[in-house]
Each structure stands twice: as C-alpha cells, then as structure tokens.
Amino acid sequence: MDEARTASDSRATEQEHIRALRRARMEAGLARRYAVDRLFRLAGLSAVVFSALVLAFLLVSMTANGVSGFKRSELRMTVPIRGAMQIDAQRLGQPDPAGGLELAGLPHVIDSAADRAFGKGGARLLADDAWREVADTLIADPSLLNNATLDVSLPASDKLAAAQRGDGDPDLRTIATRLERAGKLVRAFDFGFLTRSDATSPQSVGIWGALKGSILTMLVTLVLAFPVGVLAALYLEEYAPRNRWTDLIEISINNLAAVPSIIFGLLGLAVFLGLFPNYRSAPLIGGMTLALMTMPVIVISGRNAIKGVPPSIRDAALAVGASPVQVVFHHVLPLALPGILTGTIIGMARALGETAPLLMIGMRAFVATPPGDLTSPSSVLPVQIFLWSDEIDRGFVERTSAAIVVLLAFLLLMNGLAIYLRNRFEKRW
Amino acid sequence: MPSAVLLLLAFGLGLVGWLAARGRAWAFRRTAPRGRIDSLPGFHAWYVALWIAVPALLFALAWNTISPALVTHQVLADPAATVLPPTGFERDTMLAEAYAVADGRAYGVFNAEAQGLVEPFRAALLKFQSIGLAITVLIAFAGGAFAFLRLRPDFTARTRVERAVMAVLLLASLVAILTTIGIIISLIFETIRFFGMVSPTDFLFGTHWSPDPMSTSAPDGSKYGALPLFWGTIYIGAVIAMVVAIPLGLLSAIYLTQYASPRVRQLMKPLLEILAGIPTVVYGYFAALTVAPAVRDAAQAIGIANASTESAVAAGLVMGIMIVPFVSSMADDSIAAVPQAMGDGSLAMGATRAETIRLVLIPAALPGIVAGVMLAISRAIGETMIVVMAAGATANLTLNPFQSMTTVTFQIVAMLTGEGSFDHPATLSAFALGMVLFLVTLALNFIALRVVKRYREAYE
Numbered sequence: 001m002d003e004a005r006t007a008s009d010s011r012a013t014e015q016e017h018i019r020a021l022r023r024a025r026m027e028a029g030l031a032r033r034y035a036v037d038r039l040f041r042l043a044g045l046s047a048v049v050f051s052a053l054v055l056a057f058l059l060v061s062m063t064a065n066g067v068s069g070f071k072r073s074e075l076r077m078t079v080p081i082r083g084a085m086q087i088d089a090q091r092l093g094q095p096d097p098a099g100g101l102e103l104a105g106l107p108h109v110i111d112s113a114a115d116r117a118f119g120k121g122g123a124r125l126l127a128d129d130a131w132r133e134v135a136d137t138l139i140a141d142p143s144l145l146n147n148a149t150l151d152v153s154l155p156a157s158d159k160l161a162a163a164q165r166g167d168g169d170p171d172l173r174t175i176a177t178r179l180e181r182a183g184k185l186v187r188a189f190d191f192g193f194l195t196r197s198d199a200t201s202p203q204s205v206g207i208w209g210a211l212k213g214s215i216l217t218m219l220v221t222l223v224l225a226f227p228v229g230v231l232a233a234l235y236l237e238e239y240a241p242r243n244r245w246t247d248l249i250e251i252s253i254n255n256l257a258a259v260p261s262i263i264f265g266l267l268g269l270a271v272f273l274g275l276f277p278n279y280r281s282a283p284l285i286g287g288m289t290l291a292l293m294t295m296p297v298i299v300i301s302g303r304n305a306i307k308g309v310p311p312s313i314r315d316a317a318l319a320v321g322a323s324p325v326q327v328v329f330h331h332v333l334p335l336a337l338p339g340i341l342t343g344t345i346i347g348m349a350r351a352l353g354e355t356a357p358l359l360m361i362g363m364r365a366f367v368a369t370p371p372g373d374l375t376s377p378s379s380v381l382p383v384q385i386f387l388w389s390d391e392i393d394r395g396f397v398e399r400t401s402a403a404i405v406v407l408l409a410f411l412l413l414m415n416g417l418a419i420y421l422r423n424r425f426e427k428r429w
Numbered sequence: 430m431p432s433a434v435l436l437l438l439a440f441g442l443g444l445v446g447w448l449a450a451r452g453r454a455w456a457f458r459r460t461a462p463r464g465r466i467d468s469l470p471g472f473h474a475w476y477v478a479l480w481i482a483v484p485a486l487l488f489a490l491a492w493n494t495i496s497p498a499l500v501t502h503q504v505l506a507d508p509a510a511t512v513l514p515p516t517g518f519e520r521d522t523m524l525a526e527a528y529a530v531a532d533g534r535a536y537g538v539f540n541a542e543a544q545g546l547v548e549p550f551r552a553a554l555l556k557f558q559s560i561g562l563a564i565t566v567l568i569a570f571a572g573g574a575f576a577f578l579r580l581r582p583d584f585t586a587r588t589r590v591e592r593a594v595m596a597v598l599l600l601a602s603l604v605a606i607l608t609t610i611g612i613i614i615s616l617i618f619e620t621i622r623f624f625g626m627v628s629p630t631d632f633l634f635g636t637h638w639s640p641d642p643m644s645t646s647a648p649d650g651s652k653y654g655a656l657p658l659f660w661g662t663i664y665i666g667a668v669i670a671m672v673v674a675i676p677l678g679l680l681s682a683i684y685l686t687q688y689a690s691p692r693v694r695q696l697m698k699p700l701l702e703i704l705a706g707i708p709t710v711v712y713g714y715f716a717a718l719t720v721a722p723a724v725r726d727a728a729q730a731i732g733i734a735n736a737s738t739e740s741a742v743a744a745g746l747v748m749g750i751m752i753v754p755f756v757s758s759m760a761d762d763s764i765a766a767v768p769q770a771m772g773d774g775s776l777a778m779g780a781t782r783a784e785t786i787r788l789v790l791i792p793a794a795l796p797g798i799v800a801g802v803m804l805a806i807s808r809a810i811g812e813t814m815i816v817v818m819a820a821g822a823t824a825n826l827t828l829n830p831f832q833s834m835t836t837v838t839f840q841i842v843a844m845l846t847g848e849g850s851f852d853h854p855a856t857l858s859a860f861a862l863g864m865v866l867f868l869v870t871l872a873l874n875f876i877a878l879r880v881v882k883r884y885r886e887a888y889e
Contacts, residue, residue: 033781040783044684047677048697051753055704058715231601239598249602252609258804258874259867260811262838263612266863269845270615292608299605325591353708356813356838360845382710389714389818397718404711415706419699 062404069402072190072203073161074153075126076183077117079134082148084109089142098135106138107131110154118179125175127203130154133192153188155203160185161395193402197368198379198387202395205388207403209370213283213363213378214352216371220287221294221351226344228291229298230333233340236299237306238328257296264293265360273361281362284374289361290351297350301343305336338425345418349411355382381407435489435565442569443482450477450580457582468587476586479593480576485569492561500553501528507549616867619860626854627653632861638824638840640855642847653858655865657824661834665745665820666809669830673749674805678756679798683786685757686764705754713818716747721819728831735832739821742830748815752805759804763797764790800877807873811866813838837862 087104091097110131111123118125134152138144156164163172164185179185196206232253240246268289272279279285309332317327358364363383371378379387381403388400454470501524504510513520523543530543531550580586624632627650635654681701685694721743728736767790775785791798821833822843844859 033784037781037783040786041684041688044680044688047680048684048689048701051677051681051704051750052697052700054750055700058707058711061719062711062715228601228604231598232604235595235598235602239595240602249606253605254878255871255874256605256608258807258870259612260808260813260838260870262811262813262841263616263863263867266841266845266860267608267612267615270619270860271611292604295608296605323587323591325594329594349706353706353710355708355710356817356842359842364846382708385714386710386814386818389710389717400714404714407708408711411706411708415703 059408062401062408065398065401066405067402068187069398069400069405070190070193071187072193073156073164074186074188075114075118075156075160075179076151076153076186077113079110079113079150079152080148081138081145081150087145089145092139092142092145097139098132101135101138102131106135110134118175118184125157125160125179127155127157127201129204153186156185158201158203158393158395161203162393165394167394193399194406197370198366198384199368202391202393202399205396205399207381207384207406209367210379210381210384210403211406212370213286213367214380214382216283216374216378217286217290217358217380218348218352220284220374221290222344222348224288224291225294225298225347229295229344230302230340232295233299233302233306234328234333237303238332239324253296253299256292257300261293261354262356262360264289265357267292268357268361279375281365281367281377281379282375283371283378283380285361286358286363286378286380287374289357290354293354293357294347294351297347298340298344301346302336302340305339305343306332308339309335335427338421342418342422345414345421349414349418352414353382353407353411355386358383359386381410432489432493435492435561436486438562438565439482439485439489439569442485442566442573443478446481446573446577447474447478450474450577453577453580454586457580460582466582467585468590472586472590473580473584475590477573477576477580479590480572481569484572485565488568489561489565492564496557496561497528500550500557503553503556504546504549507546507553509545509549513546612867616860616864619857620864622852623854623857623861626857632858636826638835640844640858642844642853642855644855653854655837655858655862657826658835658837658840658862659865660826661741661820661824662810662836662838664828664830664834665741665816665836666748666812667806669742669745670748670752670809671802671806673746674752674756674809675802677749678753678805679760681753682757682760682764686761687782687786687790701754701757704751707751709751709812709814710818712747712751713814713816716743716815716819720747724831733829733831735829737821737831737833739819739833740831741820741834744816744820745830747819748809748812751812751815752809755808756801756805759801760794760798763794763801766797767793796880796883800880803873803877803880807870807877810836811838811870813842817842837866841866 085101085104085106087100091100091104094100110126114122114126116122133154134150137150137152144150155161159168159172160176162168163176164180164187166173176185192204193206194211195208196204197209199205232249236246236250236253240249268285272285272288276285313331313335314327317331318324322330358380363379364387365377365379366387367377367379385400385403385407388396388403391397391400451470451474454466454468454473457466458470504524504527513523523546527543527546527550530547531554631650632653632655634656635651636656637651637654638657639652641652681697685697689697717739721738721740724740724743724746725736725738728740771789771793772785775789776782780788816836816839820836820839822835822839823833825832825834827834841859841862844855844862847855850856
C-alpha cells in the first residue's frame, strides 16, 4: 500500500512537475510572443517616425538654406544727385526713363561714388546693374532729383558676395571683412527677390517672372480642366448608360490619372506645339498640357463627390417635376461642389509642382522679363528651381532653396484651403 | 486681337438675344391662352442665345484658322511680293516677319526686304478682318432670327436646350478618350519614324546607348541600344526605391491602422501625405544636394573606390521616400477592407496583434497590397525629375548601386531639350522611349486595377 502510495505520489509530483514545466514553457512562449508583438509595434512606429524625420529634415534644410537665400550682400553708400547729372525731372515721366538716366550718366556717377566710398576699384565691388536700382528709386519719386545726396543700399558683385560668405579670392575676402567691420557691407533682406525675374547673377535674380508664369499657367489649366472635368463627372455619374462606350471612357480616365506626367509633355510637344509652333514655352501651351493631366483627377474626385449626394434628393426633385438636367444642375451639383472643389485644388496643387511636362514644351528657356500675356514666353516656378539647381555658384544654391520655400508655401496654402473646405462643408447624410 | 473681338462679339450678341427672348417669353405668359407656356422663360432665352453664340463661335474658329492663309495669298498677289526669293526657307521667314509686324506681334523686321511687305499685309489683314467680322455678325443675326421666330407659347424650348446640355456633357467626357488617342497617335507616329532609321531589335536589345544628337551621318543602330536605360529604370524605380518604400509603407500602414491611437493616427496620416504632395523637383534637388554627396562619402568610407556623386542609390532612396505615402495608403485601404470579424476572431483565439496581422490580415489583404505595390512601381519608373537631377547621364549596365545610371525618363528629357533637330533619330528616340514607358506603365496599372477588382469582390 505504501508502495502504491509512493508510486501515486511520485506520479502526482511528476505530473505537477510536467505541468510546471508546461506552464513555464507556455509563459516563456507567451513572453516571446509578446516580445515579438512589441518588436512589431516598435518597427511600425519607427517606420512612421523615420518618414516623418525625413520630411522634417527636408523641410528644415530647405528653410535653413532658403532663409539666407532671401538675403543678399549689399553695399551702403551715398550717391551725389543734384548737379551730378544733366536731367530734368520731367524726363522721368516719359517713356524709357531708365534709358534717360543712363544717358545722363547715372552709372558713372554711381561708379565714382563707389570708388570714393570703398577706395580704388570700388566700382567693381558693385553688381553690374546696380545703377538700375537707383534709377528705379528716382523714377518712383522724381522729386529726389532735388536732393543733394541719396543714401542707397546696392547689391554687391557676385565675387564680393562669395567673399563675404568666406569663399573665393583671398584679397576680396580681406576687403569684405574690412567693409563688413566698417558697416558698409551687410547681408540685408532682399524684397527684390520677390519682384525681379531671372538673371545671370545670383545677386540680381528674382522669382516674380516665374511666379507670374506659374499663375498664368495655372489659370489656363483651371479654366480648361475644371469645367471639362466637372461636366464629364456629371455625365458619367448621372446620365451615362452602362455600355461599352462608357466603359471605354471610364477606363481611359482611370488610365490617364496614372500615366507618367512626362508622357503628357510628349503629347503637348507633338500636338500642341505642332498646332501652334509660335507659342513655344508660352503659359497657354503649358496650361493646356497640364489641363489634360489634371482633368482626370478632377473627374475622379468629382465622381466621388457626386456619388455622396443621397438619391433621395434626386427623387424629391424629380417628384416635383424637375427634368433630369434640372435635378443635376439645381440640386446635385451645388451639393457636390465643395467635394469637387477639394479635389480640384489638390489636382491644381499637383499641377503647380509639375516640372517634367513643361520641360518638354520648351519652358526651360532663360526668360528675364515676366510674361505679359498668355502667349509670351515664360518660365514657371518649378522649372526655375530646376534651372537654378544646375548653377554651380553657391549664391544660386541659396536662391534655389528660397524659391523652393516659396513654392512649398504656395502648396501648403492650397492644401490648407482644400482641408478647410473639406472640414467646412463636409456633410453626413 | 481680332480673335478676342470675335469672341466678345459672339458672347455680346448672345446676351442680347438672351434678354430679348426672355422678354418675349414673359410676354407669352401674359398673352397666351390660360397664361401657360411650355417652358420657363429662361429656357427660351438660352435657346436663342445658343443659336446666336454657337454658330458664330464655330465660324470665328474656322475663320481664325483659314484667314492667315488668305491674307498671305493676297499679299503674294501684290506687286511688292516680287522682291521675295521664289521658294525656300528665307521666303517663309520674311513673310512671317512682315506678318508679325503688321499684326502688332513684333516691332521691326530682321530682313530689310520684308519691310516693303508690311503695308500690303496690313491692308490685307484689315480687309479680311472686316470680312470676318461682317460674316460673324451676319451668322449671329441669322441664327438669332431663326431661333427667335420659332418662339411660341407651346414651343418646347426646354427639351431642346437640355439636349444641347447633354451634348456638351458627352463631349466633355470624350476629352479623356481624345487625350488617350492623342497620346497614342503622337507616340506611334514618331516611334514609327524612329524605327524606320533604327531597327527595333537594335533598340530593344542593344546594350550600348550613346546617341549623338549633333551627328549628321546615317544613324547607327548599334548606338541606340536601350537595354541599359531599361535596366537603370528598373533598378532605380522597381528595386532600390521599392526596397525603401515597401517596408516603410507597409509598416507605417500597419502601425497606423492597428496600433496607433486615434490621435496619433490623426496627426501622422496627413504628415505622411505631405510627403506625397512635395513637388518632385524639390525631391530631386534634395537628392542631388544633400543625399547624393552623403551617399558618396558613405560609400567611400566603406571602401568603394569608384563611388560617383550621381548614383543610382541616391535617386532610388529619395524616390522610395516619395513613394512611401502612396504604398502606405494603398496598404491602409486594403487592410481596412478585410472584414473586422476575421481580425476579431484571430484575437479572440488568443493570438497576439502581431500574429493576427502577420497570419490573418496581411494574407487576406495581399492582393490589394500587391496591386498597390505595382501602382507604386509604375509611378516610380515614370518619375522624371529625381532621376534627372540625381541619377546621372551615363548608360551603365551594372549591379553596383553606387555608380551613375541613367533611365528612360532622363533620356527623354535629355534628347528633347537638346539642340537636335526634330527629325534626327536621337530626338525621335525620345518618342520611342516614351512609347515603351507608356506601354509598361499601362500594363502595370491595368494588372493592378484587375487585381484590386477581383480581390474586392471576394469579401462582398
């Protein structure tokens, strides 16, 4: 009996032992499984954080560079005015006032003033077209011609600007340090960057020309893509019969939305430039090309917005005797419009940042004057960024980043507007 | 600006017709028996306005297309035209110059002989512009009168106007098909011209790419081997970029859908979407300015001697980052499409979240994820600015990611922004490359859409 008991006892302990072992194994397994789970979670989190960090790094490095791109090296000096030039205040009201000032000897007056202010060779420290800024000041306010002198801040030459940054010619660097100590050479905020156009020297470039080109191009894109996109969406969602034709239309719209943008550039080059060979690099052609690219985006988002309008609205309108066209234009379209607008803004934002198709239709030319109308040659902001990025000069690197900051600001503005519209008008039925 | 004048004229007359017809229809309301008219006055108004504006606009369009030829024809009949050389390029340039001056598009002529032609041009322009104006007005009045006389209390203006509206809607939806056809035709024409000079086998399977847009000798097929470009495109877009984008995108989607609290999700999702909204030229600049030098230094530090500043890996990395939000939102959608019950069942059985995701959700969502990845690849191989700015120009058939590589899109840009003439094989090769790119992305998109469609049906 004792034996039996011991046997059963030992069996019990054995079983207990096994159970304990099992539990230990299970707990170890559980711990391992939870560890894997935590690891997985950590991996996911780090993926998100990594992407966010890259974004932050990109934005910060662009802004950091861009902030100095909004500044330029300027020389402070005093220019004699009264008696220095033979020019009448009235001449400034006539056509080509800058030419009149040039003939009257303004560039020479400024050069000798620079020589006096900065020592021998001082004129060469100024940018070549620095006199134009004085001319602009005088043209804006002709009464200044009666002043004895004028205090001005003029752009330094590219070489001096490079020297101030610490690279380039050692002799110039000592001059730059000397002038900086004397307070005559400063890095000043350059409002002109927003109002001038492309130029060959980073000291005198601006983005207004490219910005205006972008605005005109976007205008053409909007005028063409928005009505066509909305009407196509209305047709497909409200009236189209289910047949092979509508299937074909639908497939081609979905496909166009995924066709690489450069292919649209090839289309614009072959078709639009073939039709209008004189309008190379004009906002009109660029806008038409981008409109074809944006239209599918508007159609797709428009269809979603129209789909969101509940059928009861249509039924109610039909029930009181409205025709199908009246139902859509009086009831469905107004209700779907905020959604369509959101999609349109997003499509336009994409078009605003697009570069490759515009390169194809020749918008990479050097354009030093802002475009006057839709058919004059112009550049656009992203292409301007691309062109400047090819320049080796360190000054252009900063200017490129500054232009990028402007472009990103515009995009954020547009996306912000889209989000605002979505939140403001979002409706749950 | 005669075209703007014609446009304004057509719309102005249309407005007049609109107002007149509306007044007339209101009058019906008072005089008609029992005061009932078939359509609202607005529809009568639109009916007349359409009959005025549409024919006038169509005529104005046609006139703008043919009138320059008529003007030139009249000038050539003028005695002043005898100074022109009989044929050739110079004659055309001089004509174009004189035309531009007469039109007000230019201020002076380059060739002195063309100066004498300016006055005849001006006279001819004036004559044909007046003719065009007169006919437009005539057509507008004819259309307006025709429509106006048809107005009656029982006239079904609404049906007719609505028919016109439907026609406009149909035309708008046809634009997409026209664009697709336009793309295909413009690519095919130039591609056929290119293949007339270089054989398709040389192009598709040759391994040496060095076209010279300046050469005037007969095109040499052995210089147009596009295989290194295809390899570069696939290596950068489908290999390196995807190595970055797929894990980052998938893990982000999993974290945001399964683990993150609603607040974190609300914050991080738009943040990732900003990545997709940044213009590619900015990414290209970032790649060229920051990433590429860093990659080169890192490669040199680990002992790769021939690392180049323009490298496949720099372009691919940045492109991968650009694609992340795309992959993540596609994965997000397809994980969300898996029925809640499947995930809940797995959790109720005691599986951890990681196991549920790995063994239940991902397999169930796999078709959607695969389709998303294919769309991402199609996007990456069509991407232009990043590779233009960071990948380099040398056609390299190599596995070394630290070397410079070139892609299809880079070569399209390079061939079409150079100085080459439009019928040079180097220029035309860009269209052949575009054709290949178009077909490949088309196939990828098509397959992806098919997979998504079939998959969606499985759970509904």
